[in-house]
Amino acid sequence: MLSELNSDLEEIVTRVRRSLVHVHNGRRGAGSGTIWHADGLIVTNAHVVGHGPIKVELPDGRTFPAQILARDVEQDLAALRLEGIGLADLPTIQLGDSRMLRPGEWVVALGYPWGVEGAATAGIVIGMSARQPETPGNGRDWISLSLHLRPGHSGGPLVDAQGRLVGINTMINGPDVGVAIPTHVAIAFLKGALVGHYR
Amino acid sequence: MSQTLTDLSTALAAAVETAGASVVRVEARRRMPASGIVWSADGLIVTAHHVVEQDDNIGIGLPDGGSATASLVGRDPSTDLALLRIQARGLRPAPWIDAGALKVGHLALALGRPNESIMATLGIVSALSKGWRTPAGGELDTYLQSDVVMYPGFSGGPLVSAAGEVMGVNSSALLRGVSLAIPAATVQQVVETLLTHGRVRRGYLGVSAQVVRLPAGLAQQIDQETGLLLGSVEPGSPAERAGLFMGDTIVTLDGQPVRHLDDLLALLSGERVGASVTVRIVRGGQVTDVPVTIGEQA
Numbered sequence: 001m002l003s004e005l006n007s008d009l010e011e012i013v014t015r016v017r018r019s020l021v022h023v024h025n026g027r028r029g030a031g032s033g034t035i036w037h038a039d040g041l042i043v044t045n046a047h048v049v050g051h052g053p054i055k056v057e058l059p060d061g062r063t064f065p066a067q068i069l070a071r072d073v074e075q076d077l078a079a080l081r082l083e084g085i086g087l088a089d090l091p092t093i094q095l096g097d098s099r100m101l102r103p104g105e106w107v108v109a110l111g112y113p114w115g116v117e118g119a120a121t122a123g124i125v126i127g128m129s130a131r132q133p134e135t136p137g138n139g140r141d142w143i144s145l146s147l148h149l150r151p152g153h154s155g156g157p158l159v160d161a162q163g164r165l166v167g168i169n170t171m172i173n174g175p176d177v178g179v180a181i182p183t184h185v186a187i188a189f190l191k192g193a194l195v196g197h198y199r
Numbered sequence: 200m201s202q203t204l205t206d207l208s209t210a211l212a213a214a215v216e217t218a219g220a221s222v223v224r225v226e227a228r229r230r231m232p233a234s235g236i237v238w239s240a241d242g243l244i245v246t247a248h249h250v251v252e253q254d255d256n257i258g259i260g261l262p263d264g265g266s267a268t269a270s271l272v273g274r275d276p277s278t279d280l281a282l283l284r285i286q287a288r289g290l291r292p293a294p295w296i297d298a299g300a301l302k303v304g305h306l307a308l309a310l311g312r313p314n315e316s317i318m319a320t321l322g323i324v325s326a327l328s329k330g331w332r333t334p335a336g337g338e339l340d341t342y343l344q345s346d347v348v349m350y351p352g353f354s355g356g357p358l359v360s361a362a363g364e365v366m367g368v369n370s371s372a373l374l375r376g377v378s379l380a381i382p383a384a385t386v387q388q389v390v391e392t393l394l395t396h397g398r399v400r401r402g403y404l405g406v407s408a409q410v411v412r413l414p415a416g417l418a419q420q421i422d423q424e425t426g427l428l429l430g431s432v433e434p435g436s437p438a439e440r441a442g443l444f445m446g447d448t449i450v451t452l453d454g455q456p457v458r459h460l461d462d463l464l465a466l467l468s469g470e471r472v473g474a475s476v477t478v479r480i481v482r483g484g485q486v487t488d489v490p491v492t493i494g495e496q497a
Contacts (some may be wrong), residue, residue: 102212104214104216105208105221127319146321161208
């Protein structure tokens with residue numbers, strides 16, 4: 001049974017890494033991002049983007065400049081669009097229903113902690129609500145996670161036991177607790193922010 | 200991909216849901232609320248002593264979203280347990296599992312309800328051993344340590360098995376930096392005592408002491424290498440009334456050897472409260488017997 005668990009985890013990590021990108025913002029630090037649409041729409045945190053020129057590195061090693069389509073500091077979300085040729089069928093990630101997440105469910109977070117490529121950390125959902133401890137009280141839901149987010153995980157995907165996107169890794173709340181923005185909050189952000197920009 | 204990870208995830212969430220139906224919010228301190236466990240359908244709630252800073256008007260948040268006001272039945276600082284009562288019927292008492300059925304490596308979930316909704320962290324049982332005395336002198340049936348993260352407000356909540364049974368009451372106050380749970384057997388015993396007497400009696404001497412090595416000749420004479428050197432004697436305490444002084448070294452109490460602080464704490468049990476016992480001390484190199492009437496710890 002444990003070896004089945006191992007291969008399930010391995011498969012999820014392999015699959016999700018295809019949609020994980022490394023976001024460079026011109027400063028020393030950098031973060032992660034998640035491919036949202038096959039033609040180069042990337043979702044990440046506003047604090048990852050900063051103000052400088054942005055370069056995004058894909059898992060296949062290609063690097064593209066990116067334009068900021070929308071940035072909301074209060075929600076800590078940003079939408080980027082890669083600029084270049086050959087951006088038609090990037091590997092997207094299957095969306096999960098973050099509203100259905102229950103405390104205790106297994107989750108895996110991927111990103112570039114301290115710049116380490118595609119690193120994974122796993123744990124469970126502690127809880128989800130608009131009133132999680134130590135989160136900005138902006139009325140929107142947050143997911144608290146019992147896993148080890150580190151600087152550089154921000155903007156990367158949080159997936160459930162089936163590898164479906166349920167959140168965007170966003171904050172560290174002590175060494176053992178991470179905080180993510182649920183997918184349904186990110187969807188609402190994209191819908192609001194991209195009117196007129198995108199489809 | 201196999202279903203194993205999905206099944207594990209579903210089973211963990213189900214265990215949280217099952218046990219979570221017995222986890223309440225306890226509002227009895229100025230800081231963040233803590234958690235408690237439904238002990239009986241008619242309103243008894245077990246929680247951690249250190250999160251209950253008031254005896255009345257304790258707010259309880261129920262799993263169904265309702266609220267109630269609890270009063271304190273009693274508390275035992277030595278095991279960090281408190282028992283509360285609300286006027287209620289039809290609560291769901293938690294199913295308990297005895298520490299004897301646990302093994303190091305078993306999955307363990309810590310549950311808490313500092314807000315409205317249930318929260319959970321995951322780890323494994325890290326250490327199990329028979330019997331342990333807390334720094335405050337309480338006796339735990341089993342030393343039950345896990346590596347679960349104790350989120351703020353989790354104290355007083357349950358450590359839960361993969362099947363949703365409660366292994367113990369989580370306390371972040373018994374040992375700093377270590378996730379300890381007070382095991383089911385100890386909780387059962389303390390609850391019964393608190394229901395009967397309202398408190399758990401502990402003996403009291405009124406001294407501070409440290410372990411000292413006895414002079415070689417003396418050690419050989421009484422067949423004991425160490426004793427407890429008194430650093431201070433509290434005014435008005437049983438020790439002072441008996442004529443014990445700073446600088447005395449206790450070597451036995453009621454005929455039992457006192458080699459370490461643990462020995463003294465174990466001997467100051469509830470049954471000895473009010474009893475006159477012989478304390479053997481070393482004073483100025485001489486062994487002397489002093490009768491002491493053991494007091495009760497407030």
